[in-house]
Amino acid sequence: MADNASSAHTKLDFTTFYNVIDGKLCNSSTGKTRCSVNPATLHDNPQVPLSTRDDVDRAVETARKARKAWASTSWAGRQKALKDFADAFEANGAGFLDLLIKEQGKSAKESQIELWLTLMFLRGLSDLTLPEEVVENSDKRKVISRYTPLGVAAGLVPWNYPIFLACVKIASALVTGNTFILKPSPHAPYCDLKLAELGLQFFPPGVFQALSGDDELGPWLTAHPGIDVVSFTGSVEVGKKVMESCSKTLKRCVLELGGNDPAIVCQDVDIEAVAPKLAYFALANSGQICVIPKRIYVHESIYDRFVAAMAAFANAVSFKGDEDPSIGPVSNGPQYERVEGLLADIESNGLSIAAGNTKPLADQKGFFLAPTIVDNPPDNSRIVTEEPFGPIFPVLKWSEESEVIERANNTEYGLGASVWSKDVYRTERIARQLEAGSVWVNTHAEVDPKFGSGAYKSSGIGVHYGVEGLKEYCNLQVLYTRLG
Template sequence: MSVVPEMKQALLASVSAADNGRKIKDPATGETVGYAPQHGVRDLQNAVDLARSAQPAWADAGHETRSAALLAAADAVEAHAEELAQILSREQGKPLNGPNARFEIGACSAWLRAAAGIPLEPETLVDDGETRAEVHYRPLGIVGAIGPWNWPMMITIWQVAPALRMGNAVIVKPSEYTPLSVLALVEVLNTVLPAGLLTAVSGGRDVGEALASHPAVSKIMFTGSTATGKAIIKSSADSIKRLTLELGGNDAGIVLPDADAKAIAEGLFWGAFINTGQTCAALKRLYVHEDIYDAVCEALTEVASAMPMGVGLDENNVLGPLQNKAQYDIVERLVDEARKSGARILIGGNPDTEQPGYFYPTTLVADIDNNNPLVVEEQFGPALPIIRYKTVDEAVAMANALDVGLGASVWSPDLEQARTVAARVQAGTVWINKHGAVDPRIPFGGAKQSGYGLEFGVEGLKHLAQPQIING
């Protein structure tokens, strides 16, 4: 592994100099974190030219060489883990501790290692003495990776690692809210990757549109809102790009009447409030049977009241601010509407407008109607509606009523019963007695308007390749 000796200080210093870039502020304090370069469509074309030059040799290198490079990249990430976590915490707002910044950097190296280690051999489809047919998986060419602001480093790796493993070059377009952390991550990765193979272009919507429509780009991977996903589909249509879209979710959790409220409370809390609720596959609406409704509300409130929220660089905090003002306004509006409708605020709902930063307190809302905007709209923040139900059929119907289906969960000590209920829920993944627990070995993707295509595991690798049948 070739690591630049000065990089430890350079990564932190690189986000401090103005250099005529766009100012990026800490959402917890309002202080300036650094300045992001303002790339444009011409910079994107330069990245495409570099990728075109670098990709053929990378494709010819084979799986063993590419896997070794990903393992070296994981080593490089681990060598700079603390610097990367500091940048991430300052720019995104998430605390260093808990399932937050350091956790995210650890996930980056874990997914790099997983992508390197998953076997993918040619598959024999028919071999009957007369016909032999095999399916092979060839590189696509150039992959465009458009990432979000909530898990900017981790999701970039989710896109980059399998694309590189399958022999592609990658152009990364980070969110305009969190470019610095992704640029730092790409800088670390490029200490061990061939020049030109991985490039980050930090630009605005025009760059994203140009990447989605560029004729030399064979595939787009996108994680973000359903509205933006639809725009990418339209931009990619003329060149008939392959797409993997992980879009909005409004994940339902169903607590069955035999569940132990105290035993599941912490799992429910982190399912909903990981990354301060800013996670596509977070638990965003909770359906609880009337027999244990009050007990679950009480147990969740007890857990929520013990979770410290504050500036991410404070080692004591496990919850941070909303990343941007627009998201803060959405959460504030939805909770206010719920309060006005007569819903009961168990905890939170009273932001301190005197403190700096986009902090919205951990909020639990009970006795709320299933048609309330806080239930129907994806809040993407620290406010969880808890809906009472009488029958499992009613709970399943409410869970399936929306046009999204990224994830869901069922909570019960009776695993057979929980799996039976899970099979009825319309979602790409249904977890049992947990929520949002992604695994690099297990495919992940959405149902309905939560997107299409799969990530992770061997299926994720296949979605970054062109299948070719050799018949004869």
């Protein structure tokens, strides 16, 4: 058992890692540990606790005891705690940056972007409120609509953006008056454990806890009757299992699942400006972002020139994190093997490659793959129908507007989409027909804590960000008062 950090200091030690339960740093109940590997070097990262069902029960019991006092804390008091937490996170930025690179594999630039996004959302979500609303005030009755916290929230966080996605859930749950249990991905647990350790200095015991573990830990949390809401970000396949598990105790679940975002490029774009920008978006974090362009449809009249410009960008990408543009490795072994399988499928089907290659890089030790562009593959090929989640994407040719809209919508996913054109009437006409929770014009994957982000079809249930996202952690209560 480690000592609780002093409230007088905000500096963290980034060499040792513990669970956070009941206001204390601790190992698992059995003392067992595990580790992930650095995806760039394949060296073992430090040991982290391997939590047990007993650890889960203890964390949930503590969270339930703490929930009433935290819910009764004023909204302003909860906002201040979160903003102080954000300030302390910023003060520890260098440590988090170094740790994120080692556990997730992002380049230094992309890691800095994740930290910047995290701070923007911690502070932005902390600024939001859900005030009571008088919906009727007549001589006969007064009706008030208000939101109350659900109770205990659990956040299941993936490995691709471990700090940012954790802090969106943390801020949304805590500012609305819920207590929160964080479960990091087994592939990237380190920064998230440090977030909870940092939280010891700003939140009462039991308000913000964290548990590290393997693949058994998630099901223990989603099935636990003492948890009132689960927020999960991850694959469609696992999301369905989370929803099934939550249904057995009728707990709420918020699911942010996979995406296969189309980007529709019209014939009037500035090729030299748009092509590298789209290639950058598609290859960001080695393609491991759910809401980046993964199918790029380019009008036939500019197709060859546009693909050549994208290929030039992809071929210039470096694996050295201090160069620009650069990307890191695929984040972990299982995902690396999955992307290798897609590359093998491309090769076996004789699909054309505009940039990169289908073979692993012999001169790289870690999980590195060359940025690869597939040139106009069939619409039913795996690289078009599946979400690659790696540094590989297809570019496809189109001619008629109605046809490309139908092709863009022909997917089980509906997370994001974008349209690129100088004609604002055309972009709005196309954008309004796309089946996606977020549609961008002349940009992609732009997010803001003030605006909600939802999903169509299999890409998720519920809303993240904005006041709509806060409501996912609340009950709606309507107070009726009969007058006279």
